Amino acid sequence: MVTLSEKILGAQAGTYVDRKVDKAFCHDGTGIQAKIIYDAIGAPGLANPDAVYVIYDHIAPANNSQTAELQAELRTFAEKNGAHFREIGSGICHQVMAEGLVHPGEIVIGADSHSCTLGALGAFATGVGASDMAGIWVSGETWLRVPDSIGLHLSGSLKAGVEWKDVALSYVAELGMDGGTYAALEFTGEAAPSVPMEGRLTLCNMAVEAGAKTGLFYADTETRRYLAGYSVPCHMQIPENPVYVRECDLDLSSLEPVCAVPHRVDTIQPVSQLAGIALDQVFIGTCTNGRFEDLARAARILKGHRVKVRTIVVPASERDYLQAITTGVAADLVKAGCIMGPPGCGPCLGAHMGVLGEGEVALSTANRNFKNRMGVGASYYLCSPSTAAASALAGEIADPREVL
Numbered sequence: 010m011v012t013l014s015e016k017i018l019g020a021q022a023g024t025y026v027d028r029k030v031d032k033a034f035c036h037d038g039t040g041i042q043a044k045i046i047y048d049a050i051g052a053p054g055l056a057n058p059d060a061v062y063v064i065y066d067h068i069a070p071a072n073n074s075q076t077a078e079l080q081a082e083l084r085t086f087a088e089k090n091g092a093h094f095r096e097i098g099s100g101i102c103h104q105v106m107a108e109g110l111v112h113p114g115e116i117v118i119g120a121d122s123h124s125c126t127l128g129a130l131g132a133f134a135t136g137v138g139a140s141d142m143a144g145i146w147v148s149g150e151t152w153l154r155v156p157d158s159i160g161l162h163l164s165g166s167l168k169a170g171v172e173w174k175d176v177a178l179s180y181v182a183e184l185g186m187d188g189g190t191y192a193a194l195e196f197t198g199e200a201a202p203s204v205p206m207e208g209r210l211t212l213c214n215m216a217v218e219a220g221a222k223t224g225l226f227y228a229d230t231e232t233r234r235y236l237a238g239y240s241v242p243c244h245m246q247i248p249e250n251p252v253y254v255r256e257c258d259l260d261l262s263s264l265e266p267v268c269a270v271p272h273r274v275d276t277i278q279p280v281s282q283l284a285g286i287a288l289d290q291v292f293i294g295t296c297t298n299g300r301f302e303d304l305a306r307a308a309r310i311l312k313g314h315r316v317k318v319r320t321i322v323v324p325a326s327e328r329d330y331l332q333a334i335t336t337g338v339a340a341d342l343v344k345a346g347c348i349m350g351p352p353g354c355g356p357c358l359g360a361h362m363g364v365l366g367e368g369e370v371a372l373s374t375a376n377r378n379f380k381n382r383m384g385v386g387a388s389y390y391l392c393s394p395s396t397a398a399a400s401a402l403a404g405e406i407a408d409p410r411e412v413l
């Protein structure tokens with residue numbers, strides 16, 4: 010009668026606990042703020058430098074001198090204090106941590122709201138603000154209220170042209186933007202073991218868009234297969250008849266390609282009904298959908314054709330980028346007219362490399378379409394990599410099932 014969160018945190022839902030943090034990561038944005046608070050506390054050093062990661066991804070490379078100077082300051086801090094530092098171009102913090110650094114059963118805290126992504130590995134992973142991160146640097150621990158859990162039971166299999174992103178957008182729409190507030194979403198059911206790791210990362214990534222504390226998959230043979238690629242051993246996690254405060258059934262076979270429409274992540278419409286909406290920009294990337302598999306899906310549609318609208322592709326990590334290069338996926342994308350950016354967040358949060366102008370309309374594989382996020386006065390739809398690719402070819406929103 011124990012949920013995975015209760016098991017990992019070692020206490021019943023509702024209990025407040027202090028716990029040692031196994032991995033604590035931040036990026037160039039939140040790391041700077043955490044350092045200001047850490048300096049004010051005046052601690053003698055990091056309590057557990059080996060658990061601390063500083064990963065440059067948000068405005069990477071820097072967009073102006075002030076950003077560059079702040080980044081230089083945090084870089085020096087990380088190096089002096091013995092933290093793990095990942096330079097610009099390494100990739101988005103969540104993806105970098107997913108590449109063999111996070112293990113099932115760990116407590117993983119990131120100074121970024123999408124840290125829930127790492128629940129895909131059977132870890133308890135959640136986001137905190139900069140002050141909590143500074144607290145972890147000082148003490149090596151954090152406090153948490155053990156969350157209640159919502160069971161999301163997956164059954165059936167995806168039809169052609171429907172992707173994990175469509176599942177993610179569909180479950181967020183089902184729960185609503187605050188429907189999972191402070192809960193842990195446990196992905197279970199007969200179809201869960203067959204969800205590949207890249208799909209698990211996409212599904213857990215969007216848990217916070219339903220207000221959830223985290224999303225989790227039980228570590229199973231897929232987790233073991235994935236971690237073996239990083240020479241990381243994996244202990245399986247067996248569900249112990251968890252009790253959920255709410256249960257949702259998601260029949261994968263019943264889903265179709267969807268978009269979240271401006272300006273809410275939980276408001277979706279079938280792509281077929283949006284077809285024909287003219288676009289100014291398509292963006293394929295982010296911690297939701299910038300992995301190699303996502304780039305390959307887009308390339309499958311774009312290969313041998315030419316995009317009709319500016320299309321920016323940003324790999325989630327150096328590893329994803331290299332894989333796209335060695336497999337020819339990157340060449341297919343560039344030959345199709347896509348602009349490839351360095352691994353990182355790219356234009357996701359409207360800070361650089363593809364900011365939209367007033368009145369512009371974009372389609373993005375990201376997880377948020379909040380008003381003014383990618384550019385003041387712009388509007389954007391969220392979708393899967395295949396929908397993004399099909400739409401890039403058409404210059405307007407298009408159904409991927411028509412070109413597959």
Ligand SMILES: CC(C)[C@H](C(=O)O)[C@@H](O)C(=O)O
Nearest residue numbers: 038039067120121122123358
């Ligand atoms: C900048 C950062 C704090 C923010 C987050 O926490 O999610 C960003 O990554 C985002 O996606 O909006």
Ligand code: SF4
Nearest residue numbers: 123295296354357358
């Ligand atoms: S890719 Fe986007 S959503 Fe993910 S961490 Fe970066 S800014 Fe946030």
